Amino acid sequence: MIELKSPAEIHRMHVTGRFVAEVLSEVGRLADVGVNLLDLEHHARGMIKRRGAESCYWDYAPSFGKGPFRNVICLAVNDAVLHGLPHDYTLRDGDVLTADLAVSIDGWAADSAHTVIVGTAAEEDLRLIRATEEALEAAIEVARPGNRLGDISAAIHAVASGYGYPVNTEFGGHGIGRTMHEGPHVPNKGRAGRGLKLRPGLTLALEPWLARTTDQIIYDPDGWTIRSADGSRTAHSEHTVAITEDAPLVLTRRESENPVTRGASAGRPATKNA
Template identity: 40%
Template sequence: MVILKTQSQIEKMAKAGKILATCHKELAKRIAPGVTTLEIDRFVENFLEKHECTAEQKGYMGYPFATCASVNDVICHGFPARRPLKNGDLVTIDMVVNHKGWLADSAWTYEVGTVTPEVHRLIQVTKEALYIGIEKAVIGNRLGDIGYAIQSYAEAQGFAVVRDYTGHGIGQKMHESPTVLHYGEPGKGLRLKEGMVITIEPMINAGTYKAKVDADGWTVRTVDGSLSAQFEHTIAITSEGPMILTKQ
């Protein structure tokens, strides 16, 4: 069941989203060759604690960290690690912030040092695909309109859209209905209504869209070793258009 949010509830989620966005801005200053994703994870947890927030995914189904840190061919759910980031890497940091019981979710892919033009283009196209999807998040449209817009753009640029991992509703729980696909057909799927709050979070691969899961049961990689990028915002459907609650 889709839980529609009141204006007051959306405002509470926006407070969580503002703190999350500020944390990402701070990360952008810190991510560099030689930094470990475990150091990044500890920074995030400390930052959230100072802002009266908690990391919602820590402990979720046994997940042990405050962030997901996905490097290069890791699509999502990567474990923070002691391995230093290298010049030319890309890394996606995904976090869900709980502020006084209300949640916001956002992932961002960062360039580490100086990356190749191919890496830069993958990151830029993925970011653009997110905003193209957000443009379709208006009252009266359907979820398929969002997925179709993302898929059409990404594939036209020569990239592939991950199928197995999706966006979702969010509120006081991390994962609510509906499921938000990043591919699909226009005019299909659930109709968007005022008060819906969802995540749009396309994961775009340089190679095939297919994924595999590591032995740890969490880390998701491209099957062909190709690079993957992701950008995610939490979005409220309003009478004035899509409201980005995690806007940087």
């Protein structure tokens, strides 16, 4: 079901979105060489509990998962990109870490993800992360009344193609509001001018994710963590966005975030302190 939100409801989602951004910023700050993923999980749990928020991931049990998810944040390293199950892994120099978080406050959800590099950054990893960030900003730019869902999908695919990265269509963005996953599904590849017409009040979690050399995925034995099928590194950028009468409103923008300029030759370094 697709539910349009009132300005007051979007404001309540924005409250949640600011908190999601705060937690992700803190996790990114703490991610360092020698830090265990379980330490990051427990830190996120503490922040959520103190805020009185509710994890959208705890007990999440979709058809593609293996049993209920019993963590509050997804943490994926290197070739892992989606639904990363926190486990006993100590971060190493040069690791690529994706943190993905969705919580609900007073009945309204927000969802966001970003990828950082721990320690020494390889240029090819910076480039991959930047591609997802540019794709996300391009998607946000066209999330305006009168455009169509296909315009968002096409914008993401255009940036990925410009960088030479393949695009997986099995997992993409989605509607969000009273629950983490609402309609519509937002593929990361599509045709401009097609699909649902965008209207004020529509709230979407837009999430381009890429693997360097494949659009195929595999699952870990844990039944949750999704990796690139060929072991190539990955990156994932996501924001919850509200379509308004005026400009798109990003509900999960991090304070330290400097939105990239599409097509720029150089941007902010995607390190853990970015």
